[in-house]
Structure formats: C-alpha cells, structure tokens
Amino acid sequence: MNLTNAFDNFILSQKAKGNAKATLEYYNYNIPHFIKFCNNHNVLVTTELTIELYEQYKCYLLEQKLQTRKISLQTYIRAVKVFYKWLYEEQYLLPDINIDKIKLIKAEKVNIIPLSDIEIEMLLNCFDNSFYGIRNKTIILLMIDSGLRRAEVVKLKKQDLNLINHIALIHGKGAKERLVPFGTITERYLKRIINISNYDNPYVFQKQDGTEITDNTIKCFFQDLKRDSQIKRLYPHLLRHTFATNYILSGGDTEELRILLGHSSITTTQIYVNLAAQQKIINQHYHSHIDSILNKKQKFA
Numbered sequence: 001m002n003l004t005n006a007f008d009n010f011i012l013s014q015k016a017k018g019n020a021k022a023t024l025e026y027y028n029y030n031i032p033h034f035i036k037f038c039n040n041h042n043v044l045v046t047t048e049l050t051i052e053l054y055e056q057y058k059c060y061l062l063e064q065k066l067q068t069r070k071i072s073l074q075t076y077i078r079a080v081k082v083f084y085k086w087l088y089e090e091q092y093l094l095p096d097i098n099i100d101k102i103k104l105i106k107a108e109k110v111n112i113i114p115l116s117d118i119e120i121e122m123l124l125n126c127f128d129n130s131f132y133g134i135r136n137k138t139i140i141l142l143m144i145d146s147g148l149r150r151a152e153v154v155k156l157k158k159q160d161l162n163l164i165n166h167i168a169l170i171h172g173k174g175a176k177e178r179l180v181p182f183g184t185i186t187e188r189y190l191k192r193i194i195n196i197s198n199y200d201n202p203y204v205f206q207k208q209d210g211t212e213i214t215d216n217t218i219k220c221f222f223q224d225l226k227r228d229s230q231i232k233r234l235y236p237h238l239l240r241h242t243f244a245t246n247y248i249l250s251g252g253d254t255e256e257l258r259i260l261l262g263h264s265s266i267t268t269t270q271i272y273v274n275l276a277a278q279q280k281i282i283n284q285h286y287h288s289h290i291d292s293i294l295n296k297k298q299k300f301a
Helices: 003-016 021-040 051-064 070-089 117-124 131-146 150-155 184-195 215-229 236-249 254-261 271-283 289-299
Strands: 167-171 177-181
Touching (some): 003 021, 003 070, 117 131, 117 215, 131 150, 131 184, 131 236, 150 167, 150 215, 177 254, 215 236, 236 271, 254 271
Antiparallel strands (some): 167 177
C-alpha cells in the first residue's frame, strides 16, 4: 500500500477509536515528516519499510535537531513507532519484521524538582484582581490543588463542577473520566471567575471576549508567569508534579493517587514516591556533617 494512503487509513482508524483532537493533531504533524523522509529515500509503499529505515530516521532527527533535547525528539519518534505498530497489526508490513525492535531515542533523564511551599506563594502573589488575574490564579490553584493536566483545564465545563461538595468531573486522556476534589480557596476562586465570565459559554475558563481559552492560552500566560515569578523551571505540568508529590508527602496512598491523576498504570505513579522522599529530605533540612565539624572548630578557636 502507498504510504500516504496507509497514513490516511491510520488517521481514520484513530478517529474511529475516539482519540482526542490533540492526539490526532500530534499524529498529523509528526508522521508526515517521516513519510517525506521515506519518499526522499525512494521508499513509497509500506512493504518497503524496514527497521533499518526507522533507525536511519532516528539518526536523521538527532543530526538535524542538535539543539533539541532528546526527550523532545522522543516525542517526534513516538508517533512513528505507533504508526509502525499499526501497520504491523494491519499486516501492511513484511511479515518478517520484528516489531519489538522498534525503540525510541534514548533520552536524558530529567530531574523533576516540585515547587516548594515558598515558590507556590510566590506564584500566587503574581496576580492582580483583573479578569485575567482572577482567571489565571484560579487555573494555578486548580492545577496545584487537584493535579489537572493543561488540556483538562481547557476542557473543564461549568456543569462538571460540584461547588458544594468541592468535586470536579475531569475528562482526561483516552476519553477517561475521573472525579477530583479541590479545596475551599479554589472553590472560592472558581465561583469568582464563573460570576465574571460569559454566562452562555459552558466552559469555566474563557477569554475576556467570552470565548473559551485554548491550550496556547495557558502556554502563553505561563511564559509571563515564569518571568514574573522568577521561577525559571516553571511549566504547566510541574504543577501536576507538585500536587502528586505533596499528596504522597501528606500520607496519601499510591493507588489513590493513580486514580486521582488518571494514570492507567501504577508504574507511572510510582515516580512520585521517589520525588516525595527527595522532597522530605530537603524539607527536613539536610544535616551537613561538614557544617558540624567546622562550626565546632570555630567555636573553640
């Protein structure tokens, strides 16, 4: 089958599965780049795809995007890996291809440092009482208080909120729904932003003209927030990491956290056990043996 036709069939199958719009956009952006690479190598049909060609594309990405972090390159190649797997399952590849040899680019291990309580206060002090100040502060509160993903904030509707019981129905990845709690302060700000927003628009978070926000809206205001707060490592998902780490630090159960975060596997959630242990050491003020020795020496000097 022609690669372009195969890709069209792939997208159709993903739509039929009910994949989110963002997932489809991800595939539509990344896989055509791979198909163009294949065409440049005179590979036009699916039966000409090989493991070696996949490896060549990985090398091409590494060479062409020297300034791009490998963890980002993983995102590009992951779409191609999914495409290969689908082609294999649909029997569009040659039968002797070992699909288990399809590996991602090995990425650097990123050290996640959750926000400290002081940094959270610094964030929350960056907002005024304007429409955008209230809206953006409410988003920050909700993400830290309930561990929401950026896309989940965008999709949140007024009908999904139970303000009396402090619960929100979240429409997560893979069309999975879950209930998450939030605190009194977050509830208060949710009421404020709903009261000053367009009544007819069903979405909680809107622009000042009454239309709903987009994923890019949050990206942009986080860039401003990074500058204003002076927290250089700030990005939206860090708030989710912070929620999860604090949940474990407060004695929360890992399985309960998995449900709250909407993870399919407990393995994904386990990372926060290690983050919480790391944070606990920092919070308890690590005892420096060197300080003890030198302070004692100075005392008797």
